[in-house]
Amino acid sequence: MTGKRCWRANNMPTEFFMPMKKPPTITHQQKQVTIVNDKPVFYEPDELKAARAMLMAHLGQHAPKRAYVGPVRLLVKWCFPLKGQHQDGEYKATKPDIDNSQKLLFDCMTACGYWKDDALVASLIAEKFWAALPGIYIRIEEL
Template structure:
């Protein structure tokens, strides 16, 4: 089984690492700031359209290409590697958690191989390919 799709959108830059903590009754309470909540909602809406008919259960390779928009007047070009934040290892945490929640797989721990790339692009979005190993 293999799943492959492209989600045309301006990729969110808020990452799972932006969770905040406060204290209530001397106990830590974790919460998501507004930009992270918005990123979660955006990804949930887009990823919800591509849930596979059957959950993946075995070892997987997941390829994710993050295509960030080129702003007017920018010196970047289509396909240029993006070497600024957010970091690739932080980008995938939120979508993988959402994909687990939506039922793409039993647990994202079964992802044994990840290829994460980020580029500047004329057509922004997120490309995802899931392959059984």
């Protein structure tokens, strides 16, 4: 299919900002395990459940009318509340690790119908900042 584009579900990028007092810092990897009948059972601690619920509530307000069906570029800007001497817009080079932050966000976006599978994210730009207005900025565009 050189030179031709596939049919597109969404012609316009999806772009929004979700203001929140503090973006979630707990990661999907922080699931817990317990043993029941000599078998491991994984569960989400309360903090992870709360973070998932908060993201689902915010993301649900901005879900596209039709799910993306082809490859997309996802831009995510994690904006954390200002602390100490940090300036608005300054890159945040401290925990949480940015790669760990993406999984819970992707899972919630999938559950909200942004796409059928987050494997469609072919290009990812993720950044962390200190910000006067904390929250998460998201932009999705078809490739």
